[in-house]
Amino acid sequence: MGQFIISVGREYGSGGHEIASILSEKFNIPMYDRNMLDQMAEKNGIDSEELHKHEEMKHQGLHRTVRGHSSSIQDTIAQLQFDFIRNKAASGESFVVVGRCAENVLRDNPALISIFVRGDEEAKTERICRLYKLNKLEAKAKMFRHDKKRKAYHNYYSKMKWGDSRGYDFCVNSSLMGVEATAEALYKMISEFLKSKEQ
Template structure:
């Protein structure tokens, strides 16, 4: 089996991150999510918390760009993450990556398989209530806030719109079968696809 990269975009509360974790586990490959910032911080001697504050956030306020370098902290962190996953892809490593506009950043890599996970509002609300011990009103507000931020970030740094099915190989509603069964179904489909590709 050659190199493969699974990119997972997700609505907040859809279980997309858990699906990505399960796929990484099943394929026995690394998972890159916010942990890539910890690796960058360690390598560059920076406080990881500072980086996490601005992750998956688009540029805010007035900034200057000099010779292609932006003065925006958000731009710099976004570019660090884009470079990180591009370097991993160029190294020939197989991995699963969550968010970070990865389906756009890594477009053109032959091993890329992009997924977008959505869910029904009720199911997502229940999941957020359960995970964060919130009431329904708080859960819906949290979901709306996170999705708004993700959409703004993605649409700022990508050509394709966040969640637009034309930008992904697989778009799946995790509410239909639940997170675990959705991860199993995706694993089966991707395994079959990789097997067929290897036999061609």
């Protein structure tokens, strides 16, 4: 089987991260998410917590941009992550990547299979309540906050809008069948697609 890269964009509470993790296990390929910052920090001798504070955020306020280079720490971290994804793709490795505008960063790469996971508000709220021991009001506030941040980040760095079906190969509502069954269905579809590419 040749190289393939699965990018997973997701609404908060949709279980997109868990789906990415299941796909990573089923295909036996690495998954890159927050852990890419840990790898970059280790390589460069930086405190990873400092990087995590600013990840998946568009830059805030006024920052100088000189010859296309921004002085914003958010921009610097975003570009480091984009370079990390490009380098992994260029190495020929197959992997799953969560968020980080990967479907935009790798949009010209023939190995890319892009997924966006959404969910019904009620199901997402219930999931967040369960995972984080929150009440419904707190869960909805957390969901709104995270999705607002993700959307702003994605739309700042990408040509396609966050969650716009035209920017992805597969858009799924995980609330219809649940996270595990959705992951299983995606695994089967991607497996069939990869088989058809080999013929």
